[in-house]
Amino acid sequence: MPPIITFIGWHDSGKTTLAAQVVRLLKERGYTVAVIKSTKDTGVLPNQDGTDTGAYSQAGADAVTLVAPDQLVMMAPQPEKNLPALARRFFADMDLVIGEGFKEADKVGKIEVFRGEGTRLTEQVSGVLAVATDQDLADPLVFALNQPEKIADFLEKEYIRVPSAHNRKVHLIKTRQGKAMNSMQSFTVTQPTRLQFGAGTVKDLGKTVKDFNGSKVLLVVDPGLVKAGLLERFTVPLEQEEIPFVVYDQIDPEPGLKLADKGCAIAQEAGCDCVVGAGGGSAMDVAKAVSILLTNGGKAVDYLGLGLIKKPGVPKIMVPTSAGTGAEVTFTAVFINEETGSKGGMNGDPLYPDAAILDPELTLSLPAKVTAYTGIDALTHALEAYTSTQAHVVSEMYSLEAIELIARNLPAACANGGNLEARAAMLMGSLLGGKALATAGVGLVHAMAYPMGGMFGVPHGLANAVLLPYVVQYNLPGNYEKFALLAEVLGQNTDGLSRRDAASLCVEALYDLNADVGIPATLKDLDIPFDQIPKMAEIALTVTRPVENNPRQPSLADVIAVYERAYRHEIVL
Structure with a gap:
């Protein structure tokens, strides 16, 4: 009816x-x-x-x-x-x-x-x-x-x-x-990163370095790849092109600013003129930061904020080994400030990578738990970009395709890590989600996740994943139309429903997806103290750009209430 x-x-x-x-x-x-x-x-x-x-x-x-x-x-x-x-x-x-x-x-x-x-x-x-x-x-x-x-x-x-x-x-x-x-919406889309996608494409890493006139590489690599015996996947292509390199693998899951400073010092001492970031978002963010520090000077802390980077960096090439952050196509690098404990980002066009090689074979060995965390992280990027106040026709195309790819393929990738088709779809979804967030931004989920990482070391993807259903529930009145359409993209049957009723199914779909891939349901499961919620809320509201992008403008009381619902598992389905 x-x-x-x-x-x-x-x-x-x-x-x-x-x-x-x-x-x-x-x-x-x-x-x-x-x-x-x-x-x-x-x-x-x-x-x-x-x-x-x-x-x-x-x-x-x-x-x-x-x-x-x-x-x-x-x-x-x-x-x-x-x-x-x-x-x-x-x-x-x-x-x-x-x-x-x-x-x-x-x-x-x-x-x-x-x-x-x-x-x-x-x-x-x-x-x-x-x-x-x-x-x-x-x-x-x-x-x-x-x-x-x-x-x-x-x-x-x-x-x-x-x-x-x-x-x-x-x-x-x-x-x-x-x-x-009809309202003549204005927007800017910057797409400077050369992309190469496909199984086995990491073999072209050395040729790509030469394309950008690199003669010596700082290889910033996730330490987990070294422990797993996968370092040769990146070093052999460089050796085949006779390109010398220095390996920097002292990367934390939630990297501090000093890791970027240390990487810059190593690169300067070795005379590196190209940086390769191989791994997850942390390794790629450090690589991006080292690239601009080599040409701009100073310390990493000097560039926290927007538009503070004046000069292009040395050539930087990203090789993601997880489908999550989209850092291979964004102008952001996120760090923890060790002095304050806060989490923030460098933001500016010079941080866009010059090239990215996306080889789904590199993601086959990713554990199911990490696949889930990073996959929901990518979904969050796409979803928040789609509902952002800065969204536009181009970002929406990226977002919707990313959400559909991730929702359909994440459970399969978690259940069978060797499923190359699902892994490729996830890597493409992460890429498109990264493109969406680069031009439309993210929202309240990210703002609220920052203090969870800065104060308690919760991995960024996991923090986003746990918060996502609760924040979306809060955001529904901000754009029933878009959340209703998202419910359908996430696989819900919305035929004949009102916008409001259909939108509520978006929350249910996200909650069910989290449960299917083993995401913890509450902040309590992450050992976050309940009495720290007011402090987290205050910090979250200082992350101004994501808050301003959010479809609803939250008060301090609103943010506290969302955290408390996420702690108590209060979600209405």
């Missing part, structure tokens, strides 16, 4: 005028809208005595339809004025059915039009959700009569059905054309 809302009010209250304005606005936004008006005046109907249609009706026809060149009118007996039955019978495929009258209709949301004359219908009927009025009323939801666009916004977010799966991409295009393009 289609979503239904009906306007009720006393005679001459202005129901028709207001409802017609709302219909016009919704049609301009690309929706299909049907109207069913209740009337006691049978004289307005075309099947009167003496007319052809009247003759058919009097003859006992079950229905009579009058067809003109540009419209039709159907007449049929309707013993009961049952609004839901009428909507289901005639307008099942509409995005919204608007009624006028039908104040006694059951299970139908109602908007009362009230001009201050007579008694309130709210006192006589059930299901009144809002009032449109020119009076000063204390109702929970009040719209001004001269602001029909506010009512249209409300209906769009709360009532209009989510498009079915086969119409989703068409709907996205219509929505974008009807809103962002």
Whole structure:
């Protein structure tokens, strides 16, 4: 059954005028809208005595339809004025059915039009959700009569059905054309990184270094790769091209600024003019930072912030061995400040890698637990970029494709690490998620994850994963439309649901995905002390860019409440 809302009010209250304005606005936004008006005046109907249609009706026809060149009118007996039955019978495929009258209709949301004359219908009927009025009323939801666009916004977010799966991409295009393009949205997309993707492509690492005129390499590598005996996957291609290198493998999962400074000192002493980052986000972030320190001078702490890096770095080439951070295509490097315990990032175009080699074979040995953490991290990048206030048509394309790839393939990659097809899909999803966040940014999940890493050493991907369902639950009212579409991309059946109901399925899908891949459910599971939540909330709100990008602007009390729900496992499905 289609979503239904009906306007009720006393005679001459202005129901028709207001409802017609709302219909016009919704049609301009690309929706299909049907109207069913209740009337006691049978004289307005075309099947009167003496007319052809009247003759058919009097003859006992079950229905009579009058067809003109540009419209039709159907007449049929309707013993009961049952609004839901009428909507289901005639307008099942509409995005919204608007009624006028039908104040006694059951299970139908109602908007009362009230001009201050007579008694309130709210006192006589059930299901009144809002009032449109020119009076000063204390109702929970009040719209001004001269602001029909506010009512249209409300209906769009709360009532209009989510498009079915086969119409989703068409709907996205219509929505974008009807809103962002008409408002002449401005955005910038920087894509400086040369990408090479495919199984076995790491063999071209030495050739890639030569393409960027590198003569000696600082190889920043995840120590886990060294322990696993995988270092040769990176050193042999360099040796084959007779490129000397120095290995720097003293990288922590949550790297501090001093690791970047130390790497720079090693590179300077060895005379390195190219940096290769091989491993997860930590190794790549250190490599990116070393690259710009070699040309800009100073210490890593000098470049925490946005736009503080003035000169391009030496050539830097990234080779990710996990599908998670997307650091191979972003302009950010994240570190813990050892002096303050806080976590923050260097941000600027000089941090974009010059090249990235994405070889899914390098991810085959990644443990299931790390696969899960990094995979949900990549999903978080894409999801937060999609719902960011800075999102645009290009970032949304990256985000949606990334989310679909990750949601479909992460369970398979965790269950069977040797599944090369799933690993390749995850690596591509991480790449696209990185591209999305590089141009649209991330949101509150990341801001709240930072103090978890800085204060308690929780790995970044794990912190994001645990927080994600709780933050999305908080964010739902900020953009029901997008979260409803995300629910569908995540595999939920949203056909025929209102935006609000469909959006809630996004939370359920994320919670279930976390459970499927073994993500802990609560902050308590991570041994985070409950009494530290207020301090974490204060720190989270200082991470200004993600907070500003968030679809809802949180207060300190909001952030504390989300942390507490994540601690107590309070999630409504």
